[in-house]
Amino acid sequence: MSAKMDRTIAPRIEKVRELSIPSQKPFDHIHGAPVFVVEDETEELTKIELVFPAGTGEESLPLLATSTSSMLTEGAGDFSSHEISEIKDFYGAKIQAGVGKDMASITLVCLKAHLIHMVPLLTAVIQSPNFPEKEFESYKRRTKAQLKVNLERVEIICRLAFSKQFFGESKYAERYSPDDFDKIGLDDLKAFHAEKYRLNVAKIFISGASVSEALLLLKQNLKANNSLVHTQPIGDFNPARKTNFVKKEGALQSAIRVGFPGISRHHEDYPAFYIANTILGGYFGSRLMQNIREEKGYTYGIGSSINQLKDLAYVVISTQVGTEHTSPTLKEILHEVNQLRMEAVTTEEMDLVKNYTAGSLLRNFDGTFNRASLLKTMLIHELPESYYPEFLKKIYTVSAEDILKVAQKYFDPDKFTVAIVGDSFTDND
């Protein structure tokens, strides 16, 4: 055995210096849609993702965006709903539709050898959905039941309550109930699809193995279909700055959400803002986690996250705590926010969080599919290729003074929107 190690001293730490950013130059175009590529021939899988401006913020009726997206695979072109699942399952492939607030995406993941069978199905699903009546009724029946189950969960009720308070009448508010399924018809889905799922507003990402083959197949199967796409204006965004309690009889835990407006990645304060959020609740060692989980044991987990939308950014602190800990937890959240606003962060904590953040950045480069996902984020949020390398440099220059400034400017309890859902809550303060 080699020389004995001194276990009482931490090994020397290397800083993260370089990030190798995937190219933002389109590899090709298909009928106006730029195609971006992260190739890796050592992979067994190929992933194709098409992104459209068809998120929930773009819908004119509640549940329209998600219903349209889910119905794409319920019959398209010559394929019936059953044939689509049958072919997909036969090749062990995945075609997944996902909907965010701004964007909707459709992703195919399959073994590279199966591309030839799967791409025609993918393009039919995207461009020629049939929206059949019977399948739509079945979809509504199933999803309504699922929604009713979800609405029994305090974290979901809280998410909706928070959204209503915070986003108000703006396009980003999540306002839906099971009854809303009865208010949308197939014509609404068809119109939404016809306007939003168009190649001239799409972005295409291909990653993993056999990229050229995937590209060729897409070119052979996608048809030109342009439309004039209007994105919705944000609407009346004026968060209700108050605490709202929703009673859920018999709940053993309360769900809590505390939110406030944030800033975009393009803002000059962003690096300090990002670090401030990390210190508060952005990682396991964060102050909220240490105080409320690791010291008090009020919760299994608590976190604070920055959410970036096309037209606005916001921060949400969320947790679930035992009913009796509800009020004390709110008090501790406020305490930690005020600490961040009043007291300079120590050099030790600053160093730790900077290094941690750099390591997290590096994690985006872990493997082909993570790199493709980073590239997607950069292109959707219009971040230049230099963005992450510069962000890395800026992180290391953020000072404790900068943190105080951004905390005082943005982490302002007077601007907090608070939603609590549980069996009982008494505001002692």
Added chain:
Amino acid sequence: MIEFEKFVLDNGLTLIVHKDKNTPIVSVNTLYKVGARDESPDKTGFAHLFEHLMFSGSKNIADFDGPLQRAGGQNNAFTNNDFTNYYVTLPKENLDTALWLESDRMLDLGFSPEGLEVQRKVVIEEFTQRYLNQPYGDLWLSLRPMAYKVHPYQWATIGKSIAHIEEATMEDVKRFYSRYYSPSNAILTIAGDLDPDFILDRVNRWYGDIPSGNGSASNYPGEVIDSKNECEILKRDVPQRALHMAWLMSDRKDEDYYKFDLLSDVLGNGKSSRLYYKLVTEREIFTQVSAFITGSIDQGLFVVSGMLSEGVEHQEAREAILLELKNLADEPPTQRELTKVKNKVLAQKALSETGALSKAMNLSYYEMLGDVSAINHFQEGYQKVSAEDVQLMAKQLRKRGIKELRYERQNG
């Protein structure tokens, strides 16, 4: 095909190294061969509570997370009925930090009484959040004791009840640690863009002087398979009736494991499967239904779970499931069905191995099962299965007792 090298240190620690050039991150995965099945019936939930305590400081290091985060790292862990798995990812230049932290908590723990008190509370909140405050969250707390009468799989990883967590003592913690947390009971897997010889040298330096430990052979009583049906009704404040049916199947190493797995796929994996197509799409008896196996090392469970459509009675739902099972017992699946489920197994394996960390976890898992090289031969067990084998499993299940759990709405 995943390339790897395997080493065994003098103290019995198994080291597996996978070189992955495609990442700046190194993944360090440590699997301890101890899970909830190794607990005594009056102290359940302990393996999992103990997992939390592994982060409360070790012999020479007061805090696990801080130094790791300072090196740009992240970590987490999970416990199941068979094993406990800890994983760290960090920039590859800082591998030593991960080895320093992981080896010190394998050498000796801090046993902080404050740590125990706080983690006890955290785990009670976890119990509440995941098992009690979710609709249908208590499923496995109820189904396990019906399916297992003698084997320790009769309790869930979180434990039988909150009382067991409340009663855990520091004495229990120490005994558990000295019995199970030693090099000979651990598998360390490291995946990243680093040379295997370099990794072996670093691991020898950090782990070489840790005393070997006794190892821990575990041998638990098998369940007697009989034909006795059991049914339990849970009245809960839930919006929808739910039905769960479980049968005892084989253990993980038995050849039948692959046959049962494929049977579950034909029956109920995906929208094109028989149960979904017949009972959700066509007959509208359920709004969701699926079949799966639990995949445990010892005797596992074959499970069918469904959410009932409005107005459908449990009896009708149950019979509909049993009819599909009977159809497969009467006639084997078609060749297309068989090819489909075999393809699916291959694709799912590839999907589960994107990224260095998932490869490291899978390598550890196969080594725990007995031989890491099986990771590259896993498909052989499936390829051998014929349509008649699947049919035979359906026949066998039909002779075995059904452990049935029905969720009924409290208010009508």
